[in-house]
Amino acid sequence: MNPIPKITRPSQSLPLVNLAKLRSSCALVLLFIAPSLLHAQANPPRNPPAAPNGPAAGNLGGPLIGLTTAQTADFRAGLAAFRQAETLDSGLGPIFNDISCVACHLAPAVGGGSRRTVTRFGRTTNFVFDPLTSQGGSLLQNRAISPELREVIPPEANTVAQRITTPLFGAGLIEAIPDATLRALASSPKSDGVRGHVALVKDVTTGTERVGRFGWKAQQATLLAFAADAYSNEMGITNRFFPTENAPNGDLARLARADQIQDPEDEVSAITRQSDVDRVAAFMRLLTPPPRGQSNPAVVAGQATFATLNCNACHTPSLQTGPSTIAALANKPVALYSDLLLHDMGSLGDGIAQGNATPREMRTAPLWGLSARREFLHDGRATTLEAAIRAHDGEAALIRDRYLRLNTNQRTQLIAFLNSL
Ligand code: HEC
Numbered sequence: 418m419n420p421i422p423k424i425t426r427p428s429q430s431l432p433l434v435n436l437a438k439l440r441s442s443c444a445l446v447l448l449f450i451a452p453s454l455l456h457a458q459a460n461p462p463r464n465p466p467a468a469p470n471g472p473a474a475g476n477l478g479g480p481l482i483g484l485t486t487a488q489t490a491d492f493r494a495g496l497a498a499f500r501q502a503e504t505l506d507s508g509l510g511p512i513f514n515d516i517s518c519v520a521c522h523l524a525p526a527v528g529g530g531s532r533r534t535v536t537r538f539g540r541t542t543n544f545v546f547d548p549l550t551s552q553g554g555s556l557l558q559n560r561a562i563s564p565e566l567r568e569v570i571p572p573e574a575n576t577v578a579q580r581i582t583t584p585l586f587g588a589g590l591i592e593a594i595p596d597a598t599l600r601a602l603a604s605s606p607k608s609d610g611v612r613g614h615v616a617l618v619k620d621v622t623t624g625t626e627r628v629g630r631f632g633w634k635a636q637q638a639t640l641l642a643f644a645a646d647a648y649s650n651e652m653g654i655t656n657r658f659f660p661t662e663n664a665p666n667g668d669l670a671r672l673a674r675a676d677q678i679q680d681p682e683d684e685v686s687a688i689t690r691q692s693d694v695d696r697v698a699a700f701m702r703l704l705t706p707p708p709r710g711q712s713n714p715a716v717v718a719g720q721a722t723f724a725t726l727n728c729n730a731c732h733t734p735s736l737q738t739g740p741s742t743i744a745a746l747a748n749k750p751v752a753l754y755s756d757l758l759l760h761d762m763g764s765l766g767d768g769i770a771q772g773n774a775t776p777r778e779m780r781t782a783p784l785w786g787l788s789a790r791r792e793f794l795h796d797g798r799a800t801t802l803e804a805a806i807r808a809h810d811g812e813a814a815l816i817r818d819r820y821l822r823l824n825t826n827q828r829t830q831l832i833a834f835l836n837s838l
């Protein structure tokens with residue numbers, strides 16, 4: 418129906434070999450002109466470009482330890498795609514939230530999280546949530562390639578929630594936990610009023626029903642599906658799993674006037690049979706988990722308190738991955754401190770229904786990597802771990818009250834433990 422002839426999106430990523438060649442020839446040139454650069458080095462640029470290959474294996478933002486050469490190359494190609502800024506020519510928009518994955522996932526290293534939030538909206542009537550899909554819900558895209566396209570929260574919406582950006586460190590290990598493990602956890606007996614059930618989602622990349630585990634509502638089961646969703650919904654880059662552009666507040670006429678790039682915009686290479694969606698999924702899959710902090714007597718005591726309070730009922734200390742074609746991911750312990758299940762969190766719920774998650778249900782947030790974060794809970798409302806614990810409600814109310822009865826020393830030890838994860 419679009420009257421404007423579509424143009425093709427230019428290829429995004431240079432093959433890795435070319436990049437490598439480019440770098441080594443740059444290094445040679447630098448050797449010859451180095452003296453003239455002395456002055457420049459004395460005044461380094463404010464924002465020096467991050468190392469193109471990322472941090473070393475095992476460091477935050479670096480790849481898993483024990484990857485093959487080919488897997489390391491996949492990680493680097495994925496890192497480049499993750500940092501790639503989309504443009505009008507590459508298909509950005511018409512409506513979007515930002516221009517690259519790294520724009521939101523950057524702290525304290527590429528692949529991390531940030532205080533950046535996205536907005537979800539809908540209409541709640543008699544406890545039933547309507548995502549207002551025909552008006553562009555539930556995810557708001559608050560930027561656009563031209564101002565008249567920008568989405569607004571429709572007046573019908575009476576439920577609006579912010580969701581903060583989650584870090585991706587160790588995501589491949591979370592992906593490799595078998596569905597059966599999470600189903601077994603869900604049906605295991607629990608105490609203190611804790612229940613929990615699996616998120617059931619249709620995986621767009623295979624069409625099968627899977628156990629969700631990514632996102633605040635466990636709304637995706639695989640990194641490929643999340644990447645495809647994020648390209649489409651955060652950046653407006655259509656791809657083979659999401660071939661249709663989002664219309665501004667659902668208005669197809671406005672979309673037709675604006676959208677000029679042929680879909681899908683994320684093109685599959687004839688040689689590698691991969692597109693940016695695949696590259697970015699591989700990058701996330703191969704990101705190393707957050708390194709565990711140093712232990713000390715306070716941390717050890719805090720760990721015991723965590724168990725005594727029964728925080729473990731939801732924040733399961735460790736799960737095990739199943740088989741994987743990537744040896745570094747196969748049959749490994751994952752110290753994520755989450756059961757990845759949905760729990761009724763009472764007043765802490767964000768009011769949005771998504772998949773089989775009801776408005777009050779949220780995924781148990783993994784606690785690894787907490788020390789690298791500054792904002793906590795789904796909307797970032799808590800700036801201390803203490804505040805995050807106090808906000809627990811619903812199924813966690815009894816265990817939260819137990820926390821409130823701790824003395825100052827016990828609380829300090831518990832926080833020291835959380836900061837060591
Ligand atoms: C505008 C900011 C923004 C951009 C751009 C963005 N993200 Fe995110 N990302 C978020 C937010 C916010 C969440 C949490 C959303 C939720 O759960 O509803 C998130 C969550 C995720 C998660 C789930 C992590 C977990 O452990 O649950 C993955 C995976 C992810 N993003 C991948 C990507 C990829 C890949 C890209 C680029 C294609 C991308 N994101 C671009 C903000 C962003």
Ligand code: HEC
Pocket residue numbers: 611612633726727728729730731732760762765779780781782783784792793794795796802805806809812813816817820835
């Ligand atoms: C009933 C399950 C449940 C119990 C019990 C529970 N939590 Fe949580 N926890 C959650 C959920 C769900 C979230 C995510 C809440 C949200 O959406 O904001 C969370 C989030 C957190 C966060 C913030 C993490 C982040 O990424 O922002 C911390 C810290 C935390 N819990 C610590 C604890 C401690 C300490 C205890 C024991 C006193 C505890 N939790 C008990 C389910 C639980």
